[in-house]
Amino acid sequence: MTDTQTRLIHHPYTPPAGFDAPQPGVFKASTVIFPSVAAMRTRDWRYKNGYTYGLHGTPTTFTLEERIATLEGGLQAVLVPSGLAAIANVALALLKSGDELLIPDNAYGPNKALAEGELAAFGITHQCYDAMDPADLAARINARTRLVWLEAAGSVTMEFPDLIEQVRICRARGVLSTLDNTWGAGLAFNPFDLDGQGLGVDLSAHALTKYPSGGGDVLMGAVTTRDEALHLKVKLTHMRLGLGVGGNDAEAVLRALPSIALRYRAADQAGRALARWCAEQPAFAQVLHPALPGAPGHAQWRQLCGAADARGQGAAAGLFSVIVDERFSSAQVDAFCDALRLFKLGYSWGGPVSLVVPYELASMRAGWPAHLRRGTVVRFSMGLEAVADLQADLAQALARALPSG
Numbered sequence: 001m002t003d004t005q006t007r008l009i010h011h012p013y014t015p016p017a018g019f020d021a022p023q024p025g026v027f028k029a030s031t032v033i034f035p036s037v038a039a040m041r042t043r044d045w046r047y048k049n050g051y052t053y054g055l056h057g058t059p060t061t062f063t064l065e066e067r068i069a070t071l072e073g074g075l076q077a078v079l080v081p082s083g084l085a086a087i088a089n090v091a092l093a094l095l096k097s098g099d100e101l102l103i104p105d106n107a108y109g110p111n112k113a114l115a116e117g118e119l120a121a122f123g124i125t126h127q128c129y130d131a132m133d134p135a136d137l138a139a140r141i142n143a144r145t146r147l148v149w150l151e152a153a154g155s156v157t158m159e160f161p162d163l164i165e166q167v168r169i170c171r172a173r174g175v176l177s178t179l180d181n182t183w184g185a186g187l188a189f190n191p192f193d194l195d196g197q198g199l200g201v202d203l204s205a206h207a208l209t210k211y212p213s214g215g216g217d218v219l220m221g222a223v224t225t226r227d228e229a230l231h232l233k234v235k236l237t238h239m240r241l242g243l244g245v246g247g248n249d250a251e252a253v254l255r256a257l258p259s260i261a262l263r264y265r266a267a268d269q270a271g272r273a274l275a276r277w278c279a280e281q282p283a284f285a286q287v288l289h290p291a292l293p294g295a296p297g298h299a300q301w302r303q304l305c306g307a308a309d310a311r312g313q314g315a316a317a318g319l320f321s322v323i324v325d326e327r328f329s330s331a332q333v334d335a336f337c338d339a340l341r342l343f344k345l346g347y348s349w350g351g352p353v354s355l356v357v358p359y360e361l362a363s364m365r366a367g368w369p370a371h372l373r374r375g376t377v378v379r380f381s382m383g384l385e386a387v388a389d390l391q392a393d394l395a396q397a398l399a400r401a402l403p404s405g
């Protein structure tokens, strides 16, 4: 039973006596009642040898933590109220004043904002590195570097880095690595075994808000590890910051997990079909999808994710961006986004509704990356609508707002 989907459906779970249903129940509590003072003193939430307080976990959150660890190829997981809270939990657990962290220049934006805000105020410095140049990462690691963030594919511009080489560099220099694994979702590759020989990141942060929830109606995050001591560090910070999640939200994710692989594959197929179609449209100067030959990091994507699909197609999130030819003004690009009917304007992704967001890349990167054409970036995320309908929507908005010829 090695397939992730099969394992998520047939996952160990002990139902309440006499009630054996396939789906776990929802338990909600702040107070947990102890049978005796002795029990109060001996139960230790850190080791899950009993329940002590809602913030420290319930049967529902413990069950979800175990399933997320399975999904990610890890051994322990901690749930937090959002993907961004997972990023913050990792940073605050591992860094102290005087330390430095490294963030890829194409990282999820709020990760950089946290470093520029609270972390800087705490005396923690950061540098951004070029995700596509392992030598740049290596050169920036210094005696104060404690943590390196990794992200594959990069946010908005979708470059796929050489994760194996990046992790080797971190290992060789004795620096912890954390992957933002929201794009891979535990399905495109195993973050804890990148090369099939056990080389992996130390921690994985995942916005469960995206594919694990799948509904566009839950905010949640997880931090997964394989090392017990590292897990405990994350968990202590989690407890001291009070980052618990609600039982109903945990149940919503438990309900969606059995179908995650199907939804991921459907979004992937739609994303690739539309990315290929967009590559034929003269209004778009460049299409950014790591599974498209010629896209930044395509070879690295093929190396890491190429075997994730039995049909040899590889796996990718249903997400891609286009760079609209610079002959079009940003007002015209806005009009294109406004003209879309099925693609809704909105942040996040992984739910049933397809979404679109225009980005002014110049304000998001240290400089304009050499591998990107100039123009306005538009990111599309695939929902679960029929591909033909989505393509027709793109076609009508293009004809209306970005006419060519």
Ligand SMILES: *Cc1c(COP(=O)(O)O)cnc(C)c1O
Pocket (backbone or CB within 6 Å): 081, 082, 083, 084, 085, 108, 155, 180, 182, 183, 207, 208, 209, 210, 219, 220, 221, 348
């Ligand atoms: C959405 C996202 C996050 C943050 O998740 P929230 O639950 O919205 O806070 C972090 N990283 C990546 C790559 C994301 O796409």
